[in-house]
Each structure stands twice: as C-alpha cells, then as structure tokens.
Amino acid sequence: MRWWAAWPLVLALATPARAAVQPMPGLETLVAGGPGNQTEPAIAFPYVAFTDYVTAPSRVWYYDATGNNGAGSRVSVPPGTGAQATPAIAGGVIAFGEGSFSVENVQLYDIVSGLLSPAAPWPAMQSNPGLSRRLAAWEDSRAGNPVIWVRDLQQGGDRAVTGPGPQAKPRVSGALVVYVDLANNRSIKLYDADGNAGNGTTVLIHPGPAESASVDAVEGVVALSAVGADPGNIEVHSTSGGLIASLDMPGAQVNPHVSGEWVAFEDLSTGTSRVILWNWVLGALYAPPAVNSVQKLNDLEWPRVVYSDDCNGDYDVFMYETAFVPPPPPDGGVDGGSDGGVDGGEDGGMDGGVDGGVDGGEDGGLDGGLDGGADGGEDGGLDGGSDGGVDGGLPLVTCGDAGAVVLADLLVDRGRKEPDAANLHFQVPRDAHVLVCIDPDRVSSAWVLLDDEAIATPRDFDPHVTHLERRREVEAGTNRIGAVVAGKPGASLRVRVLLDPRGECDDDREGDEGRHRHPKWEKPPRHHGELRAAAEAPPGPAQGCGTSGAGLLGLPVLAWLGRRRRGVPVRPR
Numbered sequence: 152m153r154w155w156a157a158w159p160l161v162l163a164l165a166t167p168a169r170a171a172v173q174p175m176p177g178l179e180t181l182v183a184g185g186p187g188n189q190t191e192p193a194i195a196f197p198y199v200a201f202t203d204y205v206t207a208p209s210r211v212w213y214y215d216a217t218g219n220n221g222a223g224s225r226v227s228v229p230p231g232t233g234a235q236a237t238p239a240i241a242g243g244v245i246a247f248g249e250g251s252f253s254v255e256n257v258q259l260y261d262i263v264s265g266l267l268s269p270a271a272p273w274p275a276m277q278s279n280p281g282l283s284r285r286l287a288a289w290e291d292s293r294a295g296n297p298v299i300w301v302r303d304l305q306q307g308g309d310r311a312v313t314g315p316g317p318q319a320k321p322r323v324s325g326a327l328v329v330y331v332d333l334a335n336n337r338s339i340k341l342y343d344a345d346g347n348a349g350n351g352t353t354v355l356i357h358p359g360p361a362e363s364a365s366v367d368a369v370e371g372v373v374a375l376s377a378v379g380a381d382p383g384n385i386e387v388h389s390t391s392g393g394l395i396a397s398l399d400m401p402g403a404q405v406n407p408h409v410s411g412e413w414v415a416f417e418d419l420s421t422g423t424s425r426v427i428l429w430n431w432v433l434g435a436l437y438a439p440p441a442v443n444s445v446q447k448l449n450d451l452e453w454p455r456v457v458y459s460d461d462c463n464g465d466y467d468v469f470m471y472e473t474a475f476v477p478p479p480p481p482d483g484g485v486d487g488g489s490d491g492g493v494d495g496g497e498d499g500g501m502d503g504g505v506d507g508g509v510d511g512g513e514d515g516g517l518d519g520g521l522d523g524g525a526d527g528g529e530d531g532g533l534d535g536g537s538d539g540g541v542d543g544g545l546p547l548v549t550c551g552d553a554g555a556v557v558l559a560d561l562l563v564d565r566g567r568k569e570p571d572a573a574n575l576h577f578q579v580p581r582d583a584h585v586l587v588c589i590d591p592d593r594v595s596s597a598w599v600l601l602d603d604e605a606i607a608t609p610r611d612f613d614p615h616v617t618h619l620e621r622r623r624e625v626e627a628g629t630n631r632i633g634a635v636v637a638g639k640p641g642a643s644l645r646v647r648v649l650l651d652p653r654g655e656c657d658d659d660r661e662g663d664e665g666r667h668r669h670p671k672w673e674k675p676p677r678h679h680g681e682l683r684a685a686a687e688a689p690p691g692p693a694q695g696c697g698t699s700g701a702g703l704l705g706l707p708v709l710a711w712l713g714r715r716r717r718g719v720p721v722r723p724r
Contacts, residue, residue, distance in 0.1 A: 175437040177473030182214045184467035192457040192468045193240045193450045199457050200238035200245045201468045208234035211247045228260045229267050239282040246280040246287050257289045270302050271309045281323035286344055288321035288328045299330045312342045313353050325368030339364045339375050356392050365408045374409035385416050387431045396431040408451040415451040426458045439471040454596045454637040472609045474598045474637040548651040550588035556650035563634045565642040574633030581627045584654025588647040589619040596637040597644055602630050
C-alpha cells in the first residue's frame with residue numbers, strides 16, 4: 152500500500168483544462184498485481200472483484216480488505232465451463248459472465264455461503280452484468296439483438312426492459328438500471344423496477360449520443376458521458392432527466408461512475424487515460440496519484456475508487472481511499488453569507504461562548520485548576536508520589552474513568568451528503584501524556600489528527616468498529632485534535648483527549664497489538680515556517696507507481712481542518 156502525503160501542489164498535467172485538477176491525499180492499496188493483466192475491478196467494500204487474465208481461461212477473483220488479519224486476502228470464485236470476466240459486486244454477491252464466444256451466462260456467486268448459481272440460464276450470450284442488492288441486469292441476446300434483462304433478487308422473476316434493442320452497458324443501483332439504447336441514437340435510459348406498480352417504467356435521461364452512464368439511487372442522480380460535437384463531456388442528471396451539472400473539458404471524458412456528489416471518470420484528453428474525480432456540487436476536480444501510467448476506472452464507492460493502472464508494465468488493480476473534504480468556497484459567496492451569518496454568529500456566539508466559556512472556563516478553570524490543581528497536585532503529588540514511590544503506583548487512565556480530566560471533547564456528525572470535519576484546540580501547561588478515546592458510530596472512513604500526526608486513518612475504520620484508543624505525548628502550550636468523517640450520512644465520531652498523569656505512549660507498551668496499535672511518528676514541526684520547510688523538503692524514494700512527499704500526511708486535509716472553527720462542524724457549502 153502507498154500513503155500519499157504532501158503531494159506536489161502542481162501536477163504534471165499537459166493541458167490548461169487539466170491544470171485545475173488538484174491532488175487528493177489518501178491511501179492507495181495494491182489489490183491485485185503480478186505477471187499479466189488484472190483488471191475490470193468492481194467495489195462493494197470490503198470486497199473488490201476483478202478479472203485475472205494471466206490464466207487461460209480468465210478467472211474472476213475477489214479481494215477482501217478485512218482478510219488475513221486486515222492485511223487483505225485474494226480468493227478466486229469457483230471455476231466453471233469457460234472464461235470468466237466483467238464482474239459486478241453488491242454486498243457479498245458477485246455477478247460475472249462465464250462461457251465461450253458462442254454461449255455465455257451470467258453467474259451469481261455468494262461470498263459468504265459459497266453458492267454459485269446462474270442468474271437466468273439460457274443458451275445465448277449474456278454478458279456485462281450490473282448488480283445491486285435488489286437487482287441483477289445484463290445484456291441478453293436470446294431474441295437476437297442484445298437487450299437488457301433484469302432479475303429481481305428479492306422478489307423473484309426476470310424480465311426484459313422495454314425496447315427492441317440493441318441495448319448495452321447496464322449499471323444498477325437499488326431498483327434502478329441505467330443503460331445505453333443503441334437503437335435510439337445511443338440515448339441514455341433509466342429503468343425503474345418499482346415503477347408502474349411494480350411492472351417497471353422507463354425514462355429518457357439523455358437523447359444521445361452518449362458513451363455510458365451510472366446511477367446512484369440514494370442520491371437520485373445519473374452521471375453520463377455525452378458525445379455530441381465534443382468528444383465527450385460528463386453530465387449529471389436527475390432520475391427524471393433534468394440536467395443538474397455539466398463538466399466541459401477539451402477532449403474525451405468517458406466511463407463515468409457516480410457515488411453521492413462525486414463522479415469518477417477517465418480523461419483521455421492528453422492521449423493517456425487518467426482517473427479524475429469531480430465533485431459535481433462544488434465543481435472541483437481531484438485526482439489519485441499517477442506518473443506516466445495509464446489508468447482505467449471501473450468503479451466508485453465513495454470514499455474509495457478502484458482502477459487498473461499499468462505503472463508496473465501491465466495492468467494491476469489498485470484501490471484508493473480518502474476522507475478528503477474539498478475546501479469551502481471563497482469568502483464572498485457562500486461564506487459571505489456564512490461568515491457574516493454563521494461565523495459572525497458562531498465567532499461572536501461560539502468563540503465568545505466557547506473561548507470565553509471554554510477557554511475562559513477551561514483555561515481559567517482547567518489550566519488554573521490543572522496548573523494549580525493538577526500540576527501542583529498531580530506533579531507535586533502524583534509524580535512525587537508515583538515517580539518518587541512506585542512508578543506503577545497509579546493505574547493508566549482509561550476511557551471509562553469518570554474522574555479523568557477531559558482536555559478536549561470533539562463530536563463530528565456526517566451530514567446528508569458531504570463528509571464533515573471539525574477540530575478543537577486545547578492547552579496543557581507542560582509536556583504531558585494523553586489518552587485519545589475515539590468512538591465511531593457507523594463510520595466507514597475517517598481521519599483523526601492529533602496536532603499534525605494522523606493517529607487514526609481510513610484503514611482503522613469500518614461500520615463495525617466502535618472504539619479505538621491512542622496514547623500519545625503532547626507538548627506544553629496549545630495543541631489541536633481534529634477529525635474528518637466520510638462514509639454514509641448519519642455516521643458520527645466522538646473524540647476525547649484525556650490527561651494521563653501516569654501515561655505512556657503506545658510505543659512504550661509491550662504486547663500492544665491489533666487496531667489499538669499504531670506506529671509512532673517523529674514529532675512533526677509545529678510552526679508555519681517549519682511546516683513550510685517540511686513541505687518543501689526533497690521527496691523520499693519512489694513508492695509503487697508514484698512518489699510521496701517528505702512532509703506531513705494529508706497537508707490539504709490539515710490545511711482545511713485549520714480553517715474550521717473550533718468545535719463547530721462547518722459544512723463546505
């Protein structure tokens with residue numbers, strides 16, 4: 152895996168239109184590599200399905216990010232009668248085509264039960280499946296021209312969508328199937344299995360010509376690549392067909408995939424395919440790392456994108472995950488309203504309240520209490536008692552200690568659409584040990600930063616993780632705890648920093664393993680000048696297919712966190 156930290160702020164992009172593409176901090180994991188081509192990835196985290204073309208016939212495999220004690224494992228689906236290819240995945244089920252050049256059927260493989268079964272057995276060509284927990288869809292030529300067939304995995308039964316065909320490239324989300332109608336100017340149509348009292352309805356999304364499309368049933372949007380006079384522009388439409396947003400770039404942009412307010416696509420404008428991510432709400436463009444390699448996108452499940460990359464000579468499959476949040480618009484737009492309203496209200500109310508209350512209360516109360524009470528009491532009493540007596544005379548503070556001194560208590564709620572972030576400053580009168588208690592609720596991806604160290608990353612989170620702990624030492628003066636939360640709306644993350652007079656750092660502990668273990672970094676620079684020096688330091692040796700700067704992890708994340716008001720999650724729009 153590759154940590155992408157302080158990337159160069161300017162990418163080597165060949166055209167003015169791509170100069171606006173910004174780097175995106177995160178973690179890149181090699182899903183499948185080795186000799187030959189591994190490609191066609193599809194994601195339903197923690198699983199990534201892909202096709203391995205090393206063998207003949209080709210085989211479909213899946214990667215489990217939780218397997219092998221969190222290091223990841225790769226498992227092949229059971230072999231069948233012929234070549235396997237073009238997997239789709241939803242939940243723990245993989246759909247893929249299997250057969251020969253004359254007869255191919257779509258198979259469904261349940262990862263948990265190990266059950267392999269045909270979606271709709273028929274002596275014809277069935278290929279290019281799409282899948283959700285509700286529906287499987289595929290191209291089916293049993294009646295001549297290929298048309299889109301749909302099987303209801305929950306209610307049973309299968310049917311063809313309306314129209315004579317040929318139809319192609321079905322992609323599925325919930326009860327919705329979007330596809331290209333080749334018989335009608337390569338238009339984009341959307342089939343709703345629940346429409347017309349469960350008999351199904353079809354809506355024209357774009358009159359064509361278009362290359363392909365993707366749908367997000369939760370967000371209620373369709374992303375498509377329109378190929379009219381321009382070789383290909385990315386557009387976002389509502390599920391009723393209305394245009395919401397359009398990305399106009401020179402050259403061709405193809406193969407869009409939508410997840411929430413993000414669209415990932417392949418940009419072909421320079422002649423070398425690159426994966427680009429577009430926030431269609433804010434209009435910003437971002438990119439995973441690339442040097443001179445070709446990247447081909449196959450799936451997006453925010454905050455993770457999977458793609459094939461030929462950086463090692465042939466195609467390997469990578470997964471890139473991030474909890475990155477785009478910075479808010481400049482003051483004068485939304486912030487002109489927010490700063491005048493929210494910040495004026497929050498700063499006047501919150502900072503006046505929080506700073507006057509918390510800092511005046513905490514610093515006056517905590518520092519006054521801490522300095523006079525804790526330091527005078529604990530250092531004079533505890534250190535004199537503990538250190539002078541038995542160093543283990545006092546137990547380590549725990550997250551459940553009701554009497555622990557709370558230096559900071561941060562809560563970040565994941566909103567309706569975009570990820571959210573917040574941070575708090577806290578003070579200690581002298582160098583001190585702290586215990587950071589992290590309590591996620593339905594969080595699938597997040598970053599937690601103490602000062603400038605990432606003490607928890609997206610690899611530490613999934614919806615089943617409910618508690619993490621980190622023991623660290625902080626310097627005298629002002630420190631900061633911050634968090635960025637992604638994943639599904641409704642998730643939340645609480646982070647508490649507790650004073651630990653008897654404390655020690657994680658690296659000092661013997662036998663501390665598993666998710667509570669995190670490698671300790673050297674203390675990062677604390678001042679802007681030092682930060683700048685670190686960011687401008689020569690990069691370290693190349694890792695994998697790109698290079699990583701020598702500075703701090705996720706500088707754009709840290710910079711964005713730095714713009715937040717203390718303790719108040721302010722959304723970027």
